[in-house]
Structure formats: structure tokens, C-alpha cells
Amino acid sequence: MSDQPPKLQWKDVRIHLSGHDVLDGLNLTAQTGRSLVVIGGSGQGKSVTIKIAMGLMTPDSGQILIDGEDVTHLTGARRNQLFARFGMLFQGAALFDSLPVWENVAFRLINADGLSRPEGRKRAIEALAKVRLGKEVADLYPGDLSGGMQKRVALARAVVGSPEIIMFDEPTTGLDPITADAVNDLIVEQVKQLGCTAISITHDLASARKIGDDVAMLHGGRIVWSGPVESLDNSGNPYVEQFLAGRAEGPITAAI
Amino acid sequence: MNPVRVVGRITLDILAQAGDVTLFALKGVAAMLSPPWFPRQLARQLMAIGYLSLPVVGLTAVFTGAALALNIYTGGGRFNAEQIMPQIVALGITRELGPVLAALMLGGRVSAAIAAELGAMRATEQIDAMRTLSTDPFRYLVGPRLLAGVISLPLLTAVADLIGIAGGWLVATRTLNFNPTVYVRNTGDFLQDWDVESGLIKAAVFGFIVTLMGCYHGYNATGGARGVGRATTLAVVSAAILIFLSDYLLTTWFSRS
């Protein structure tokens, strides 16, 4: 176990965006088959962190390793092969608004995996049920849905086909507590039953405790604390303590 | 500011932009000619780009044909050559006005729509999302649109040729006392295959340009809704300029061979 390289690793990642160093030497590890939760203030670069891991942004320096393999500047067939095992839920859902809901969910199955449309539709409806969306939603367009429903469709799209690594960018933001809990159950199920590696970003501490095995706190472009979720409450770290208490006073200054 | 420097900077910017567009175009050609193809997307784009442009292209053609006939009749009258009007109208439409006007109408309608749609997809991260779903967004979005442009515009131009000539015929027979049958026969006897073919070749090139400009500016849009607006304007303006430029170059080239 210990000889095996971690599933996903950020090594000294730096990126400069819109005039400042968003990530400034970020080191982070997601262990195989575990669920990592990243917490941190608004605008601290959490979304950028996972977009870099997905290859959607290229860091100025540093490395991204998947199973120990450097994929930072990978292109072509090998890249497609590796990233075919990834799924991602975007913070803003990012549903294709020209396609009906079911085709959004089945997009990868139909366009990349070569499944027939009826089979894709069947699988999409099953995936929608997992996020508590009924069959009647399948033929609507994303524009016809509420924000929370769009988020759940995007979640179904990210997990369909059981990817090995899934990134969830604020999966429960904008959901009512009951649906949020169902979504958290779904994430736990993906990790516990299907053995995937999950990386989730959340502001919601209850969610973090429920879905996380490990927690990492991002601040000032670096990970200022990380550890198993059980040690969150006695971290002894002023950043984490302030975040947990939700105080305006402390090392973190509110982003207004 | 040193003026030499300003001119130098602008020249470099233009060259960089031209290089960028050329690369995009080459990638586009590769996406058109090699798999994976997305037939459903192609069908959808043929509908949006080709079929739905028929009314505006037809309307433009009939009025242009009619007005052209009147103008040439008046001009021809100055040296008693009114009777060659059908031939000149046919030539003007097939070689020049059919393809150029169809392309300009398509440029306004289609390149703006493409730039807006792709720009919005970029702004809302739909293009990124597609990459995370193991699908190359360039091939899925750009390839079918370019192909639809290259297929549609020659067909639209063929229709515009027919309707434009019909417009001339209508004016000639209704108000200028031309004999309907003689008009048609004169047109048919006079026109050579190459008159029509060269116009259709132009149209294929214009179809590529119009969709390329929409795709290029939309796909590379930055900065949210404002960026989408800018992309749309740039797409329409650059498509129009490139249509005129390539029209002149192609015509020069055709008239030499």
C-alpha cells in the first residue's frame, strides 16, 4: 500500500491569474479510494486547484501526478486515455443548454463510449434517480430547471459511467438540507462502494464531515493544514479554527 | 510614443492574429476531414445554417436580380444594347452577386449566431465541461459547423442564382416587354458551365470563411457576456471583410486561368 503512488498529487503548483499568485506552491495529495475535502475562503483558488488537476488550466510551474505519472503537459491519445477516467462537477453546473437533460447526463456514454442513444437514455434516467430527479425531468432542457436541479443533473452527469476520480466543486451549495444530504450520500456511495477517489470542495462543514476522509485547508495559495477528518476539531491550526468558528477576527480576513 | 514603434506593434499584432486564425483554420480542416464525426451535429447545423437561411437568401436574390435587370437595361439603352440585358444579368448573378450576397447574408445571420452560441458556451464553462466528458469540443462544435458552411453555401448560391435570374426575368417580361421564352433561351445559350461553377467554388470558400469567423471568435471569447458581444461583432465584421478580400483574389485567379 505504502509503495503505491497516490492517485492524484499536486506538486509545488504555482499559477498567476488576473494579477496575483492564485496558487503559490500548492502541495496536495489525494489517496486512492479516499475522499478528500478541500475547504477555504472564497476566491482562494479552490476551483482553480481542481481545474488544474483536470487539465483545464496549465500551471506556470509545478506538476500534476496521476498514479505517479506526470501529466502536467500531457497531450494527445495518452492524455485522453487518462482523463477518460475522470469526472467533474462544475461549480456553475455547466450543462449543455442545447441538449435535453438526459442527453447531458448520457453525453460521455453516447459521444465517447459509443453507447446507443436508447441505452444512453436508460442509463441517464437511472443516474437521475440517484440524485432524486424523476423521469419527467429527462426531456426538459437545462434552462427549464431551477439552480438546484441543474446542479443535481450536473452531478448525475459527473458520476455516470463510474469514473475512477471525481471532482465535486461545491456539490451541495444551493440545495435544501434534505437534498444536500442525499447528494452527500451519493458521494459517499461512489467512494465506499465503487472505490473511486473523490475530491470535493465545500464551504459546508457538515458536508465536509460527512463525505470527507481527509480534509485540507487552502489559504493564500497553499495548503495551510491537512489531516484526517477526525482531527479537524483539534487541529491546533489558527486558520482552521477560525474557519470552523466562522469568526471574522483571526489570520483570515473576510473577502469583502 | 514613437510612431515607428506603434506601427511595428500593430503589424506584429495583426500577424500574430493572422497566424492564430490560420492555425485554427487548419485544425478546423482536419476536424472536417477526419473522424470522429458527429453526424447528428452536422444535420443540426445544416438545418440551422443552410435550410433556415433560404428565405433571406431568396429574398435578397429576387430583388437584386430585378434591380440589376433594370439598371443594365437603362445602361444598355445608352448605346442601343438593351437586348443583351438577360446575358449580363445572368453573368453578374452567377459569377458575382449570387455567391457574394448569399455569403454576406449568411455572414450576418450565421457567423453572429455561431459566435454568440460558442461564446456563451465558453463563458459558462460548457466547453471545459465537454473536455471532462472525453469529447473533443473542437471536433464536436467547430468541425460540423465548418462542414455545414462549406456544404450549405454552394447550395444556397445555386438557389440564389436561379431566383436572381428569375427576378430579372420577371422585371424584363412584366415591365420591359421582353419575350419570356426568348429571355430564357438567351440566358441558357449564353451561360457557360464555368460561370456557374466558379460562383459555386467561391461560395464554398465563403461558406468556410463565414463559419470559421463565427467559430474562431466564439470559441476564443473571454470575459463573460461582454466578451460574447465583442465576439459577435468581430465575427460579422471580419467575415464581411474576408468575403470581399477573397472574392477579389478568387476572381483575379479565375480570370487568369
Ligand SMILES: Nc1ncnc2c1ncn2[C@@H]1O[C@H](COP(=O)(O)OP(=O)(O)OP(=O)(O)O)[C@@H](O)[C@H]1O
Ligand atoms: N479563468 C480565470 N482567469 C483569470 N483569473 C481567474 C480565472 N479563474 C479564476 N481566477 C482567479 O483566481 C482566483 C481564485 O478563483 P477560484 O475560482 O479558484 O476561487 P474559489 O476558491 O473557488 O472561490 P469560491 O469559493 O468563491 O468558488 C480568483 O481571484 C479569480 O479571480
Ligand SMILES: [Mg+2]
Ligand atoms: Mg470555486
